[in-house]
Amino acid sequence: MMKDMMPHFDLVQPTDVESALDLLREHGRDAWALAGGYDSFDWFKNRGKQPSVVVDLEGLDELKGVRETGDGIEIGATTSLTDVENDPLVRERYGLLAEAVSVVASPQIRNGGTIGGNICQDTRCWYYRYGMPCYRAGGNVCYAGAPDAMNREHALFGADRCVAVTPSDSAPALVALDAEMVVRNARGERVIPAGEFFMPPGVDITRMTVLDPDDLLTAVRIPARWAGARFHFEKVADRKTWDFPLVNVAAAFRIADGRIDDSRIVLGAVECIPRRLTDVEDLVRGRVPNESTAAEAGELATQGARPLSYNHFKIPLVKNLVARAVRSA
């Protein structure tokens, strides 16, 4: 483990978003947008990524804080996870998100880590992180998918050459809440539904989100639609603190006359992107959330799973977590 300095980069600390966007456009792939730094510094210290210009987002006050909008709330991308967890609006209306960010990493990381960083963080596949020339790193092989590879944490679904998974706890919650991502670059702003924000390996294997090098995620909007709904979040990891999920589930339910009127059920850490279970949502619509509905939902959730050598255990995990989510509705 190296404990020397990170390699040199130029640090620029803009105080307005326009300057930050100009810098990102000017330097393109040589630039790196720095939020909390908990993902970035790992890369820099291990020499995995070596940008020449780092654009520090800390000074951009307009990217911080939770605001009420006409339809729901807007969370600035560099709001710390602790601030999201403790925000009265988030707690009152979107307990699902408060719950999800409360189990991210450790208290100190939540104090410095940001919601935008948690959404945009890179995958934890250790072959990739270790600097192996895999598909994701621009090479032509997947080390984690090999029969004897250490792939206990990897994907059950949607693998396309790369078997890495999304490591985020907040991302499944945001997909379940029908959130929208506000993305800006020097040319303008666009708003992307959370369900379309994450990048499957089959489309572009070298990135985790739709963000281009000069794009900046500036805010997350959560519509009123699911405010105050019945929520369920559960994360299973090897340790209760610090660890990334083996599987997590975020679910939102609207109940009418004791039956599930509408729902969102989203899994994390089983696919490269948060996996929304639309077929399970269809199955439980109009049904009483009892034991048999839950069992059927759990069974359906595992359909199509293609386990690797060492991650079979995730199948019963998915089954039980989805069943528990439905039972809780």
Place this chain on the structure above:
Amino acid sequence: MAERSSTIDPSAHRGALRADDAPWEGLLANLPGRGNVSRRQFIKGVIATGASVSAFSYFAGPAATSARASVPRLVSINVNGQARRVDVLPQETLAMTLRYKLGLTGTKLGCDRAECGACTVMIDGVAHYSCSTLTQRVRAREVVTVEGLESPDGTLHPVQQAFIDELGPQCGFCTPGQVMAAAALLEANPNPTREEARRAMSGNLCRCGAYDHYLNGVMRAAANGQAVAEEVSNG
């Protein structure tokens, strides 16, 4: 034989060292209790000398003329209530600055990857990992390290005293980080439940496994703090 042993007379040898050791003279003169320099003080002095020598090369060398870097090199950061002038690289972490430029070696570097908590400090009263915080980010903030907790008269911080009373540390390497995490918790929540304290301390690893001792210490510090607060309010 007798003649030979007289040539290594220890007092003569010490005198010779003094004369040849002119470069250290200034350094030793600045240390408290000169003539009785402890190992720790000596090492810290060497760290300070190394920092000033290497800083000189930054100003003189070509590395100083980096056109794009808009962050200043010579910055002033507030550490333990004092404004400290220090030469900081753009990519330098706070842990590096504290330990190797300011000689505040109470802050430990365990993993340097935000995975152990030994480097925990308070920034504006909130616990952060100093190994994963750029020093350039704390220019306008207030940093408190474990050295800054005790009061000027030498009274230990309630958390420090409680950790001693509860035999919190074993090997002691994680202790400064544990102290800072606990102090930050009590600042935000002076009367935590044991579960809240457990959660607040969950970002600090202890390889000795003394978690329950530390937790007892946090609860004792909180109880002592409550007792003091009641005493004050009762006049």
